[in-house]
Amino acid sequence: MKIKLPKQNILDQYQNVFRKNLLNSTSGGNHINLKEKFTTKERTKIVIEGQSGSITIGELCIREKITPSMFYQWSQEFLKINNSKSINNSLQRTKLSEDDKFKIVIEGKSGATSVAEICNRENITQDKFLKWSQDFVELRNRNLQDLRENNSEYNKYKLLFKKISNIDIFRYLDNYVDFSDKNLLIIQDANSIKLDKINNTKSIISLQKVNDVRYINKYLEKINSKLPKDGIFVGCLETFTARKNRKNINNIPVIRDFYFLVEFLFKRILPKLSFTKKYYFDITKGNDRLLSKAEGLGRLVSSGFKIMDYKTYDGLIYFIVKKENEPEFDLNPSYGPVYRMPRLGKNGKIIKVYKFRTMHPYSEYLQDYVLKVNGYAETGKPAEDFRIPTWGKFMRKFWFDEIPQLINVLKGDMKLVGIRPVSQRYFQDIPKEMQKLRLTQKPGCIPPYVALNRNGNVMSVLQSEKDYLEEKIKNPYTTDTKYFFKAIFNIIFKHKRSA
Numbered sequence: 001m002k003i004k005l006p007k008q009n010i011l012d013q014y015q016n017v018f019r020k021n022l023l024n025s026t027s028g029g030n031h032i033n034l035k036e037k038f039t040t041k042e043r044t045k046i047v048i049e050g051q052s053g054s055i056t057i058g059e060l061c062i063r064e065k066i067t068p069s070m071f072y073q074w075s076q077e078f079l080k081i082n083n084s085k086s087i088n089n090s091l092q093r094t095k096l097s098e099d100d101k102f103k104i105v106i107e108g109k110s111g112a113t114s115v116a117e118i119c120n121r122e123n124i125t126q127d128k129f130l131k132w133s134q135d136f137v138e139l140r141n142r143n144l145q146d147l148r149e150n151n152s153e154y155n156k157y158k159l160l161f162k163k164i165s166n167i168d169i170f171r172y173l174d175n176y177v178d179f180s181d182k183n184l185l186i187i188q189d190a191n192s193i194k195l196d197k198i199n200n201t202k203s204i205i206s207l208q209k210v211n212d213v214r215y216i217n218k219y220l221e222k223i224n225s226k227l228p229k230d231g232i233f234v235g236c237l238e239t240f241t242a243r244k245n246r247k248n249i250n251n252i253p254v255i256r257d258f259y260f261l262v263e264f265l266f267k268r269i270l271p272k273l274s275f276t277k278k279y280y281f282d283i284t285k286g287n288d289r290l291l292s293k294a295e296g297l298g299r300l301v302s303s304g305f306k307i308m309d310y311k312t313y314d315g316l317i318y319f320i321v322k323k324e325n326e327p328e329f330d331l332n333p334s335y336g337p338v339y340r341m342p343r344l345g346k347n348g349k350i351i352k353v354y355k356f357r358t359m360h361p362y363s364e365y366l367q368d369y370v371l372k373v374n375g376y377a378e379t380g381k382p383a384e385d386f387r388i389p390t391w392g393k394f395m396r397k398f399w400f401d402e403i404p405q406l407i408n409v410l411k412g413d414m415k416l417v418g419i420r421p422v423s424q425r426y427f428q429d430i431p432k433e434m435q436k437l438r439l440t441q442k443p444g445c446i447p448p449y450v451a452l453n454r455n456g457n458v459m460s461v462l463q464s465e466k467d468y469l470e471e472k473i474k475n476p477y478t479t480d481t482k483y484f485f486k487a488i489f490n491i492i493f494k495h496k497r498s499a
Contacts, residue, residue: 043074044099105136151180165207169313176320177203177232195222206235210296214286220303221327231323233305237296242315293317294387298362303327307369338404343421346442351413353421354404358392367425378457397497405445417480418444419465434462437469451483453490
């Protein structure tokens with residue numbers, strides 16, 4: 001049976017803390033028998049709590065003023081099966097105490113014995129084992145909640161959220177953040193806090209909108225540097241739509257359209273242009289900047305974080321991310337109307353494909369996340385892609401966004417007709433046979449499914465590309481011309497549109 005214990009260097013540390021606590025709790029040098037100090041029921045609860053993972057064994061030993069070796073001994077006693085009992089007697093199985101049931105659950109959860117073997121040995125069904133497991137988890141959660149409610153740090157942060165924020169937000173974050181942690185850092189003014197002085201924190205919560213941080217990426221990169229691997233960062237941002245709904249002028253037709261257009265130009269465009277951003281930040285100090293959900297989340301991913309969850313409260317998106325790796329330190333992010341996408345070219349060479357921007361800045365960092373959450377649509381593109389605004393969908397439908405690809409044609413990276421230039425992520429998901437065929441040819445501006453007037457779903461596009469590539473190998477000089485005129489005919493007379 002495997003019993004969890006701290007590593008040896010941590011064990012020595014807890015043993016020393018224990019000795020100090022023991023000396024403080026004794027008077028006159030009287031010896032205390034720790035085993036007699038706790039009843040069997042109390043020892044059982046301590047073992048269940050420690051083995052369930054709701055608290056580290058080291059912290060549990062310090063709190064209860066016991067040694068880790070004593071916890072180990074109690075765990076062995078708790079898990080020891082009394083061979084004198086008739087284990088396989090089904091009548092006796094019905095008389096199991098709660099402690100006996102939890103002992104069986106812990107054994108199953110430890111992985112030392114398979115659930116099937118345990119059920120066979122104890123003469124119980126797997127459904128019964130599952131029910132006992134659920135009871136065990138409920139007990140663990142109740143014990144954990146009791147510990148939290150009696151923790152001064154937990155109650156302090158709970159009161160803080162009641163006062164300056166929303167208690168519902170506290171309950172939501174409580175699923176991800178340890179509010180009983182004394183080293184938890186809560187930031188209320190990101191522009192004034194000295195992040196260089198912060199150390200030994202596993203979680204950071206910022207209650208200030210990311211929109212009001214002047215140097216967003218530098219701030220996120222600094223947060224990243226102060227967290228350990230898998231450390232938690234929580235923050236919030238306000239989106240375009242939420243901002244519009246918050247403004248009273250949104251209820252006045254015509255005027256609101258003009259107002260938000262001017263605001264968009266001032267707070268969205270000027271901060272992005274190299275010759276105006278300095279003046280913009282001198283005037284606004286970076287406060288109340290316009291951000292989209294895609295840009296906000298994309299900046300987090302580019303700064304080395306992995307998105308765990310996000311939820312909207314009171315018009316603000318609260319995000320929970322964890323440190324996954326170091327930031328990418330993108331010193332030249334793309335904000336302009338023309339964007340260069342890294343795509344696979346002939347022989348696997350990475351080429352930069354020019355397109356008019358149809359996504360929010362930093363959206364490229366969210367592709368894996370969107371695919372993980374929503375998967376692919378029938379068109380072979382990410383489903384329910386929130387990175388694309390309405391005007392972006394319009395440009396894509398009529399191929400306006402692909403006009404700059406003519407630059408790639410002039411550079412020799414692409415040709416007018418050919419397979420679509422795809423990302424490495426998409427390339428990994430297509431059949432191996434198609435991967436080999438694709439790498440033999442340059443990608444093109446006009447894809448084969450348009451020339452063949454087929455649907456834009458994944459299978460149809462792949463089959464169209466396969467048919468084109470096989471024909472191109474047989475007839476290398478006439479295939480592209482044939483497909484070009486077919487595509488033009490389908491676009492003009494059959495109103496073929498982009499998938």
